[in-house]
Amino acid sequence: MSDATIHVRFSQPGWHLWPGATGRRHYLASLHRHLFSVQVDMGVTHDDREVEFHDLRDEAIDLFSGLGTDGNMGAMSCEHMARAIGGALAERYARTVTVSVWEDNEFGATVQVAP
Numbered sequence: 001m002s003d004a005t006i007h008v009r010f011s012q013p014g015w016h017l018w019p020g021a022t023g024r025r026h027y028l029a030s031l032h033r034h035l036f037s038v039q040v041d042m043g044v045t046h047d048d049r050e051v052e053f054h055d056l057r058d059e060a061i062d063l064f065s066g067l068g069t070d071g072n073m074g075a076m077s078c079e080h081m082a083r084a085i086g087g088a089l090a091e092r093y094a095r096t097v098t099v100s101v102w103e104d105n106e107f108g109a110t111v112q113v114a115p
Contacts (some may be wrong), residue, residue, distance in 0.1 A: 016073040017033070036078075078107070
C-alpha cells in the first residue's frame with residue numbers, strides 16, 4: 001500500500017430531524033434544512049490514479065443521494081450518513097474508508113469503516 005490518501009468533497013442540500021430532541025434543542029425534532037458537506041478519504045496502492053478522484057466523488061454523491069427521498073434523510077444523523085456511505089465504498093474498494101459529514105460546515109461527524 002502506498003502512503004498516499006486521496007480526498008474528495010461535495011456539498012448537497014438536504015433535510016433531516018432528530019425525533020428525540022427536547023429542551024433547548026426541541027426545534028431539531030422538526031424537519032430542518034442543511035447544506036451537508038461530505039468528505040471521503042481513501043488510501044491508494046499507487047500514485048497513478050488507482051482510484052480516479054472524479055469517479056470516487058460521483059460514487060459518493062450517488063450514495064448520498066440514495067440515502068433519502070428528494071433530499072429528506074429522515075432521522076439519519078451525520079454519523080448514520082457517513083457510515084452508510086463509508087460502508088458501501090469500503091466494500092466496493094476492499095479497503096478502509098473515512099467519511100465526514102458536516103451540517104452547514106459547522107457541525108459534523110467522522111467515521112472510519114473497514115471492509
